[in-house]
Amino acid sequence: MRTRRASATPSFPRRACGLALAAAALAALAAGPPSSSPSQARPPALPSLDATLQAVPEAGVPGAYSAVRDGTTHWQGAAGVADVDTGRPMAPDMHHRIGSISKTFTAVAVLQLVGEERIDLDAPVAAYLPELVAEGMDPAVTVRMLLNHTSGINEYLAAAFPSLTEDSTASLRENRFREAEPEELARMGLAAPAVDAPGERFFYSNTNYVIAGLLLERVTGTDAGRYLAEHVVERAGLEDTYLPETEFLEGPHARMYDAWYGLIDPPRDYAVYNASWGWISYGLVSTMEDLNRFFAALFDGRLLEPAELEQMLQTVPVEGAPPELAGYGLGISPWEFSCGTFWGHSGTTLGAFSVAYTSPDGERQAAVGINLERYQTLDEEGNVVLHAADAAMFRHLERALCGTAEPQATTVPWYSPVAVTLP
Numbered sequence: 001m002r003t004r005r006a007s008a009t010p011s012f013p014r015r016a017c018g019l020a021l022a023a024a025a026l027a028a029l030a031a032g033p034p035s036s037s038p039s040q041a042r043p044p045a046l047p048s049l050d051a052t053l054q055a056v057p058e059a060g061v062p063g064a065y066s067a068v069r070d071g072t073t074h075w076q077g078a079a080g081v082a083d084v085d086t087g088r089p090m091a092p093d094m095h096h097r098i099g100s101i102s103k104t105f106t107a108v109a110v111l112q113l114v115g116e117e118r119i120d121l122d123a124p125v126a127a128y129l130p131e132l133v134a135e136g137m138d139p140a141v142t143v144r145m146l147l148n149h150t151s152g153i154n155e156y157l158a159a160a161f162p163s164l165t166e167d168s169t170a171s172l173r174e175n176r177f178r179e180a181e182p183e184e185l186a187r188m189g190l191a192a193p194a195v196d197a198p199g200e201r202f203f204y205s206n207t208n209y210v211i212a213g214l215l216l217e218r219v220t221g222t223d224a225g226r227y228l229a230e231h232v233v234e235r236a237g238l239e240d241t242y243l244p245e246t247e248f249l250e251g252p253h254a255r256m257y258d259a260w261y262g263l264i265d266p267p268r269d270y271a272v273y274n275a276s277w278g279w280i281s282y283g284l285v286s287t288m289e290d291l292n293r294f295f296a297a298l299f300d301g302r303l304l305e306p307a308e309l310e311q312m313l314q315t316v317p318v319e320g321a322p323p324e325l326a327g328y329g330l331g332i333s334p335w336e337f338s339c340g341t342f343w344g345h346s347g348t349t350l351g352a353f354s355v356a357y358t359s360p361d362g363e364r365q366a367a368v369g370i371n372l373e374r375y376q377t378l379d380e381e382g383n384v385v386l387h388a389a390d391a392a393m394f395r396h397l398e399r400a401l402c403g404t405a406e407p408q409a410t411t412v413p414w415y416s417p418v419a420v421t422l423p
Contacts (some may be wrong), residue, residue: 028176028327052078052396054114056368059388061375063090066368067288068332068400069296076289082371083255095240095251095285096369097275098354099347102284103209105232107147107331108298109224110212111308112231121311125211132211136190140198143215146208147330148316154192155205156185160277169260172270172350177247182224185210202318202328209281209331216280224280236297241286246272249285254371255350258325261384270350280349291356292365295344299362303344313343322411335413339402346414348373355393355414357401368393368401373420 049068056064066077076092113119119128122146126133129208133139138152145151149400158164172183189207196203213224220227225243233241240250240251249271255380257267275283286294297303304312314335315327335357336340344357376387394412398404 003148016125036397043333049075049396049400050077050079051397052392053077053368056080056370056389056396057403059392061370061372061389062257064305064368064370064393065090065092065094065096065288066366066400067092067292068367069292069365071363074289074390079178080249084179084255084257090254090371090403091252093240093252093287093289095249095253095287096354096371097249097256097349097352098284098286098291098356099278099349099352100206100282101286101291101345101347101354101356102278102280104292104298104345105284105329105331106212106216106224106229106280107312108232108303109216109228110143110147111304111312112221114143114311115305115308119215120212121147125215128215128255129211130215132186132190135187136194138194142198143212144330145198146215146218147202148317148328149202150199151205151208152194152196152198152200152203153205153207154195155188155210156189156192156207156210156212159192160185160187167263169263169330174271175274175277176192176272177274179274180279181276181277182210182213185277185279186214186339197268202316202370204328206278206281210279213280226285228280236294236305238286238290241284241290243280244275244285247272256349257372258351258401259372259375261376261378267372267375273350278349282349286355288354288367288369291354292358295356295365296362297360299343299360322410324411333413337398337402338404342401344413349412353414355397357397359401364401366397368396390414 053064053066058375061080062084063078063080063082068075074158078092080089080090082088082094110119114121122142124139125137125141125143125146141151141153161175163169163171186207189205216224216227229242242250242252242409253271254273255269258264258270259267276351312330312332315329318325318328328331332343332345334343342357344355346355351373352369352371353373354367356365356367358365370389375389377385379385389410
């Protein structure tokens with residue numbers, strides 16, 4: 001048994017077509033088209049963000065918290081409740097499961113090793129993990145293809161939680177206290193039919209980042225969670241970011257409710273869950289302030305050398321994306337807000353959603369999280385229909401990053417490339 005900090009919970013952005021497109025896929029994108037010019041508009045006085053954050057729970061979720069940084073000016077806020085039964089209020093510094101924002105941390109760790117010439121981005125993964133070929137991995141899959149989701153490797157979540165493909169949450173209950181090993185998750189994804197030939201097109205799959213974690217362990221000889229803690233979390237100066245060692249979070253946190261698009265009514269609390277199912281693909285816990293610190297450190301050179309950051313920001317096309325989303329990099333993606341391009345990611349786990357962005361110059365960051373997931377409805381094809389809370393979160397981000405009262409975009413990053421109109 002490896003001694004690691006394991007975490008995360010499953011995430012499926014769609015209920016229908018679960019085998020083809022697992023939920024973490026769409027919800028994990030924080031995306032948009034590349035842009036050469038940084039944001040120009042300055043945000044308003046930070047206290048004015050209280051109103052846009054308050055609008056998020058007023059739109060239909062229990063609670064929200066957010067943090068914004070503009071140079072040396074910081075703002076934190078919280079609105080709504082952490083517990084719908086007791087009325088306990090949300091607090092800005094609560095620990096939060098950040099879902100697929102974890103992928104950005106993992107990509108940074110891999111790229112650090114690229115900079116040290118211990119990993120070659122364009123080398124076959126089989127050069128480091130030859131045993132995975134026997135499990136079904138195409139020998140042509142490269143490290144870069146794992147990080148930008150062009151490997152063609154399928155998603156493991158449908159195999160891990162089979163009842164979800166049948167509109168049942170029984171698998172969530174059965175796996176709540178069971179630990180999954182990363183090798184098991186990798187085998188599940190590799191056992192599913194490949195989606196495409198390696199390098200052919202973007203297909204979001206959590207299996208890619210589980211394999212990236214196994215790669216980290218093989219090259220460093222160190223537990224992947226420990227490596228992230230020592231080489232990414234500590235170097236960025238983060239105070240409350242970790243992979244939980246048990247089903248429980250280590251610090252103050254909200255209850256985390258999931259409605260599963262109406263299957264769970266009333267929404268159920270999943271704050272306590274054995275999160276090894278996501279490992280370093282979507283398992284980290286953090287705070288909104290720590291997320292801002294992380295993205296600031298990423299873009300000011302504390303985590304990566306310029307050559308590796310340049311590689312990270314090279315994007316591949318995302319088929320069917322709206323104009324604001326033209327690509328995905330190595331664990332990060334740009335989104336075109338009304339005042340320019342910002343880089344980041346979003347993440348969903350059972351009961352929790354978060355999204356974080358930074359300006360290209362590393363001067364301005366914003367992060368927001370909520371404690372209810374899958375509160376939306378699905379259309380006849382199984383696509384998420386955005387909710388008023390999604391619009392409220394996006395307006396809060398627009399206010400924080402650009403100073404605008406209303407967004408110019410008609411879609412939001414976290415359910416792209418499904419293009420839907422904001423309410």
